Amino acid sequence: MAEPWEEEEGPVKKFMFVNRKAPYGTIYALESLEVVLISAAFDQDVSLVFMDDGVYQIKKGQDSKGIGMKNFSPTYRALEGYDIEKLFVEKESMESRGLTAEDMIVPVEILSKDELTSLMEEQDVILTF
Amino acid sequence: MKLALLVNEGPYQHQAADSALQFVKAAVAKGHEIFRVFFYHDGVNNGTRFAVPPQDDRNITVEWSKLAEEHKIDLVVCIAAAQRRGILDENEAKRQGKSGDNIAPGFRISGLGQLIEAGIQAERLVVFGD
Known part of the structure; x- marks a missing residue:
């Protein structure tokens, strides 16, 4: 039986954030x-996708001191604590940049362009940045 | 249909703001409901009343304000993005110790939660930007 606080839950939608740009x-x-x-x-x-130059956002070993910017890549490791655990990397983007799953600072699932297309079809809201 | 918009680019530099404006006008003309227009990244620059484009050019901010007034459209500027770029309403100007505010009529400043809420409430969230 549903508890009273469960009944008060609002609608749940599938949100996908597509990250396409360098960090x-x-x-x-x-x-x-x-x-x-x-x-x-x-x-x-919530799910996150890293594709095109966006795959660099979660690359290990970022050092941004020389350009005077804060290295915010450790924040991606904190996402798990917010129950955001669906992180996908587009295979073609990763491979064309000479990267592998081991280069990423967080555990990710590698999806081909076609697999990603199907996943996008299932979403309610897609935000591209 | 209940629609929401996200505008990620500033006016004049990029066509996203013009496209979003035209989209809102067309949607309203067809009888659709615009739940909210949310301005993020440089899109917050759509909300300054201090911009003075040449007289023979369109005034994008004035067009937004007109739409807000005529059709009661909720124009929301992200507070975090706005603070970085110097877009302030009266309250924020006071709070940050700045000498004046520049938010245009019909716009309001609020948090990113308003964007997520728009995604939940609207049947479609349409993104304008690169």
């Missing part, structure tokens, strides 16, 4: 991460 150079990656963190408070079904 530095523009602010998209950093501000996208801010939206993702806020979304955690709404108890939605």
Whole structure:
């Protein structure tokens, strides 16, 4: 039987955040991460996709000191604590940049372009940054 | 249909704001409901009343304000993105010790939760940007 607080739960939608840009150079990656963190408070079904230069956002060993920017990549490791655990990397983007799953600072699932397309079909809301 | 928009680019630099404006006008003309327009990244610059484009050019901010007034459209500027870029309402200006505010009529400043809520409440969330 549902508890009273469970009955008060609002609708749950599938939110997908698609990260396509390099972590530095523009602010998209950093501000996208801010939206993702806020979304955690709404108890939605959240997933993240890293494709194109976005795969660099979660590359290990970032050192941004030389460009005077904060290295915000450790924040991706905190996502698990917010119950955001569905992280996908597009295979083609990763491989064309000479990267493997071992280069990523968080556990990710590697999906081909076709698999990703099917996953996108299932989403209610897709936010691209 | 209940629609929401996300505008991620500033006016004039990028066509996203123009496309979003035209989209809202077309949707309203067809009888759709616009739940909210949320401005993020440089999109927050759509909300400054201090921009003075040449007289023979369109004034994007004025067009937004007109739409807000005529159709009661909720125009929300992200507070975190706005603070980085110097978009302030009266309360924020006071709180940050700044000499004035520049938010345009019909716009309000609020948190990113308003974007997620728009995604939940609207049947479609349409993103304008790159």
